[in-house]
Amino acid sequence: MGEKRYPSPSSPCEEFKGSVCIHTDKVYDSCKDKDCIEDARVFLTACGQELIDKAVNVKCRKAEIIWAFPDVEPIPFNKGYFTVDIKFFFKITLDVFLGVGKPTTVEGLATFDKKVILFGSEGAAKIFESRYSYDSFDEQLWQKTNMPKAVVEVVDPLCLSAKVVDLDDKICCCTDDIDFTTIPECICNVFDDRLVLSGEKKRVFVSIGLFSIVKIERSVQLLIPAIDFCVPQKECTTSCDDSPCDLFDKICFPFDEFFPPEREDCDFDDRDHDHGHCCRD
Known part of the structure; x- marks a missing residue:
């Protein structure tokens, strides 16, 4: 007998062998957006703030996305639609110029809040799951209602500009725009030192461009045509x-x-x- 040959899933000419039921996440609604975030305040570490207080100029070197926290809430009197509130946390890398010479690099935190409205359909079923944990009983995970979940896709933003503002300047009307009690510990741990909350002489503001895609998904069962099992054809490459x-x-x-x-x-x-x-192409 010859070796059994498996059809390639990418071949459009293969005959379907039947249908199978799979459990997967279906996208009910999605949107893409680009936000120009102007004059977002950068909260610096203690060492970085000390340099900023003496700085004559700053330049934004890089902006990185640390994390995005989405929250889904139903819209009253508009069944099937949900608001997705997203809080973005960015790590901002700055070049600080103290005078003529090589700049010093410092890091800080910037945030951005975004809200979108998407369709997520309705579901009132309670969901129960069993997850096995070694050396313990199976833990039953459940949620009260069948709420959809939000998925946020984002790339590192573009750092457009940066400026340093002296708080003694009469034209400065800067106010705090972040509650540090809401910053998760995992975000604070990204930085080597504590972030400065008050007492600074100068503040840094940056403008960044952000590209994002927001989706609302639900766990569903779908009936799909099947060709065969996905049997790997490629041999594993080992170290040599x-x-x-x-x-x-x-x-x-x-x-x-x-x-x-x-x-x-x-x-x-x-x-x-x-x-x-x-x-x-």
Whole structure:
């Protein structure tokens, strides 16, 4: 007997062998957005704030997303729709200029609150799950109502600008815009030192551009056509004792790094107006 051959799931010509029922998360509604966050205050560490108080200028080097906390609540009198409140936490890296010479790098925290309305349908069933925990009884997990869940996809934002403001300046009307009691401990642990809450002489504000996708999902059962089980065809690659030059010989030459696309390959009229990048096939 010959070796059994399994059809490729990507082959459109294979005959379906039947239907199977799967449990998965279905997207009921989603939206994409780009936010220009202007003059977001950066809360610095104690060491960073000491440098900022002496700074003559600052430059935003990098902005990174630490975490996003979404919260889903039903909208009264509008069944099936939900508000998704999202709080973003950013790690901001700044170059601080104390005068002529090399700048000093400091880090701080910035936040942003966003709210969207999406359709999530209705569900009143109570959900019970059993998760096995070693050396203990099965724990029954349940939730009171069948609420949908929010999923937030985001990339590291673009750091557009930064400025330092002296609190003694008469035109400054800066106020605190964050409650530090609401900052999770895991966010604070990202920084090496405590964040300064008050007593500073100068403050830093940044403007950043944020791209995000928000989705509302529900756990559902779907009936889908099936071809066969997904049997791996690729052999596992294990570590070997090849020399560094032998490994280097297996790497393809990076032609794209030496030959950027031509103007006709990336015309301005073909840009994605929502994202500002070249749309290539």
